[in-house]
Amino acid sequence: MNALTNIFIVSKYTFLDLLKSKILILIVLLGIALITIAYIASELTYGVPQKVALDFGLGTLTLALTGIAIFMGATLITKEVENRTLYMVLSRPVSREIFLFGKMVGLLELLSLGTLILGLLSVLMYWLLGGEIKVTIFQCVFLIFAEATLVMVLSIFFSLVTNSVASVVYTLALYLAGHAIGEVQTFSYVVARPGLAKFINFYSLVFPNFSKINLKDYVLYEATLPQDYIQNACFYSITYSLSLLFIIIVLFRKKELD
Numbered sequence: 001m002n003a004l005t006n007i008f009i010v011s012k013y014t015f016l017d018l019l020k021s022k023i024l025i026l027i028v029l030l031g032i033a034l035i036t037i038a039y040i041a042s043e044l045t046y047g048v049p050q051k052v053a054l055d056f057g058l059g060t061l062t063l064a065l066t067g068i069a070i071f072m073g074a075t076l077i078t079k080e081v082e083n084r085t086l087y088m089v090l091s092r093p094v095s096r097e098i099f100l101f102g103k104m105v106g107l108l109e110l111l112s113l114g115t116l117i118l119g120l121l122s123v124l125m126y127w128l129l130g131g132e133i134k135v136t137i138f139q140c141v142f143l144i145f146a147e148a149t150l151v152m153v154l155s156i157f158f159s160l161v162t163n164s165v166a167s168v169v170y171t172l173a174l175y176l177a178g179h180a181i182g183e184v185q186t187f188s189y190v191v192a193r194p195g196l197a198k199f200i201n202f203y204s205l206v207f208p209n210f211s212k213i214n215l216k217d218y219v220l221y222e223a224t225l226p227q228d229y230i231q232n233a234c235f236y237s238i239t240y241s242l243s244l245l246f247i248i249i250v251l252f253r254k255k256e257l258d
Contacts, residue, residue, distance in 0.1 A: 006094050010102020014076075015109045023068060027114045031121050034060050050131035051220060057122025058140060058216050064114055065148035066175065072110070073155030074167040076103050077252070100252050104245075107152060115145045139230055140215040146237040147213050151175055153244045154208065160251045174207055182211025213237050 037056050077100070119141040127133055151171060158167035181204050185197070213233040218225050 003098055006098045007102045007105060010094070010099055011105035011109060014103050014106025018072060018106065018110045021072075023072070023110060024113070027064060027117055030060050030064050031117055034118065034121050035125060050126050050129035053129050054122060054126040054131060054137070055216075055220055057118070057125060058144065058219070061115065061118040061122060061141065062144050062147070062216075064118060065111055065144060066151055068111060068114060069107075069148045069152035070155050070168055070171050070175070072107055073152040074159045074164045074171070076107055076156055076159070078159050078164050096252055097249055100249065104152070104156070108149065111145060111148050111152065115141060115148075119144075134219075136215065136219050136225065140219045143213050143215050143230075143233055143237070146234065147210060150208060150210075150213075150237050150241050150244075153241045153248065157244050157248050157251070160248060160255060175210060177203075178208045178210035179214065180211075181209055182214075208240055209236075 034057055037053070080103070119138075122141070123133065123137060126137070154174060155167055155171040158170045162170070181200065185200055185204070213236060215225075215229070215233070218229075
């Protein structure tokens with residue numbers, strides 16, 4: 001119970017500290033921009049303004065959460081080391097693991113807040129413009145959050161083995177590659193070259209394959225959703241995130257903080 005209390009305390013102050021960085025203002029501004037664009041779309045778009053609003057809303061949500069996860073994740077631990085606040089916390093009966101969990105939970109709380117605000121605004125504007133509310137839309141919002149969580153863990157991992165700038169670059173590169181890998185695997189050029197196809201399949205097994213948890217195309221184009229897609233996407237994102245978390249714990253436990 002003491003461990004949970006310490007995690008809660010660390011996460012609370014992490015969340016409040018992140019809010020001081022004007023992230024909440026950015027989320028609100030993005031929400032205002034979402035409403036504005038949706039209104040403009042309803043006036044200028046002929047036929048399906050609700051689809052344009054939903055497309056922009058889900059895109060804004062993805063961009064906001066991914067940006068927060070990458071940039072905040074890259075400095076989540078290193079900033080505490082540079083400011084030497086980490087030493088004050090660890091001097092108390094708080095282990096490195098508890099501190100790490102608390103920091104990550106605090107950032108997850110911020111991602112949850114952003115998901116709630118921008119996700120609800122996206123669904124609201126879609127509905128006000130005549131769109132039909134379906135459960136797949138909420139599932140898509142949840143998978144965007146799961147994707148951002150994986151990006152956050154990936155960014156924290158790189159921040160422990162390199163500097164903050166390199167962490168942002170590496171995480172962004174893997175994020176873009178992870179979204180492209182699904183399309184690349186179907187290219188005729190790749191299919192016709194077994195060696196290249198094996199390499200790409202190996203890459204998709206080792207590195208994060210974000211195309212596996214991308215539901216936006218199915219929602220926007222009302223395509224038939226493959227059976228067990230949601231379960232497989234959730235299982236993949238949770239399993240990969242937990243695997244990275246285990247590696248992060250080992251690295252942080254052995255990391256020299258002097």
